[in-house]
Amino acid sequence: MGSKGEGGNNFITYTGMIWLLAAQLAVMLPFMFDLPIWLVPVLLFTAGWRLRVLAGLSSQPGNVTKVALVGLGLGGLLLSGLKFPSLDAMAALLLLGFAFKSLEVLQRRDAIVVIFIGYFLVALQFLYTQSMLAALYGFLSMVVLTGALVGAQQSVVEFSTGQNVRFNLRLALFMLLQCLPLMVVIFVFAPRLPPLWSLPLSTGQAKTGITDHMAPGDIEKLGKSDELAFRVTFKGQRPAQHELYWRGLVLNHFDGREWRQFEQDYDLPALRGALHTSYRWRPGNVQAQGEAIAYEAIYEKTGQPWLFTLTPAMQVEGEVMQGADYRVMARQELQAPFLLKAVSYPQALRDVQLDPYLRRLALLLPASGDARSRDLARRLWQETGNPQAYLAKVLERFHTRGYEYTLNPPTLGDSDTIDGFLFDSQRGFCAHYAGSFVFLMRAVGIPARVVVGYQGGEWNEAGQYLAVHQYDAHAWAEVWLPETGWQRVDPTTVVAPSRAEQGLEAAVQAEGSFLADSPFSTRKIAWLNGVRQQLDAVQYGWRRWVLGYDQEEQAALLKSMLGSLSVVKVALLAGSLFSAIAISWLVLLGMARRRPREALEHRLYRQFCAALAKRGVQRSPGDAPGVFADEAAAALPRLADSIREFTQVYEGICYAPDATARASTRQLKALLRKLS
Structure with a gap:
């Protein structure tokens, strides 16, 4: 049913199967970043078996073998930890079928089914990533798939191997480039519908970036990652670096170790309800003053709804919700890059009259625990007697008592963590300073809360935008004071002023811990940066x-x-x-629609006839190559052997093509040089 180099009118050739395997590999490889990697060996195994069948070295797998392989594949998916039902599981199942289809590819129609599934899988890959690199790779996969489609139509070896590859790729590229103008017109004029990739990828997908809770060590982990969080373009002048506090969440509940936004884990539908009731956004509580900052931000996919803006964001464009704590949230978890347009007034007065519900949240403390910190708060309050002086006294303590800012703080245990930091380790990251500061404020009845987000960012001169990375993650405090409302206080800057002015890298330069887990980061090599x-x-x-x-x-x-x-x-x-x-x-x-390009062996034969014509032996149009060779050998006895050998090789290429065609054409060239 087909040996190497053979094929009936409807059966795929050995070369066509090689093309099909290349196309399947090109399509499947990107999925290995998100789905079980063992799917690729499955593809190689099944395709290898099919190649051996086409070469006559193995027999066609029977139905029992096919059923057994399918059962093993399904068992592998069940053991891979994929959740059912989910898009990940469905994509993995489709990839498994895509690989197993190689076992029964016999005819062209089987190959075409595999290729069409490949086209669908190229589109499916964009549910996982929409980067420009992914788009370029998707285009290359389309070229290889189309080349395989061309190869599936070739029933005999019409070219040498190199010519076959060049012809198929050139034709595939030509066909796809013809579609490019139509694609652009459809992209520009077709109604803009929500993208498919806004759907959640799986019920248990990983979430990245800042979360809705903060324990010692959480933000430090983000501080060691150079993953992109979002990019910002400013409409006017860019604010100073120390003014770039990108607000994400407010954490009010403290259990002795961890700060959380709510007492229980949040549920997004419940959170939506909260933002429409007691926790809803109240524009009337803001008195706009100072210069407005207009900007656009594009947030990366995180699997979470949190957005990060300068506070307070008074005008926001996009599918978002706003809360009474001045947060901005997407209505769905971010499964794709998200564009937000906003106008903020950082100098505005917020909540000069504090809502009783928000006041209660901003004064919550555990009933017991951290006794030394509570005693310290009482002593400092007795020494000062008013909120402003007390606040300054606490900051002075951070500045003068030998506290250190570090990405590698010691562990504090599961209880009395505030005491452990303030009196024992005195070494910490932003979460330690913000959390302990808010604790000391609440201990004397001053409303305060922890805010988590990002501070600063990296200015990209080439693109004129600010890139904010995970290592820019930061925590600070807000304190409510009469007549001024909520005020931002960043106790970290008392210990490490360079953190807000120059960024994390400058703040931890002495200990050399910036991206210590990424020794080959391009940021550490000037020209690569x-x-x-x-x-x-x-x-x-x-x-x-x-x-x-x-x-x-x-x-x-x-x-x-x-x-x-x-x-x-x-x-x-x-x-x-x-x-x-x-x-x-x-x-x-x-x-x-030009005349098909003449094969190399035919061009060489014409040159052979021309060389003999110069020696006086003219070929008649009706003479077969063998007849002409006999006539030429008789007329030129000294060249008879070369003439007959050339003709024999030429006839072998024309009437018995095989994988040695390229070597044969080289032999023709060598013989032609003897006759010239």
């Missing part, structure tokens, strides 16, 4: 103008092209572009 920033600027452009191309961006673009928008204008423009593309296709197809 410049390349990284350039590439990041390109990626930001992709996020902003391609993934961020929504209904508003589409309307703005069409208005710039057409002036006022109307259905008739848009239809005429789109119709004109479609017509232009159709005409271009017709022209390109007409240009492509």
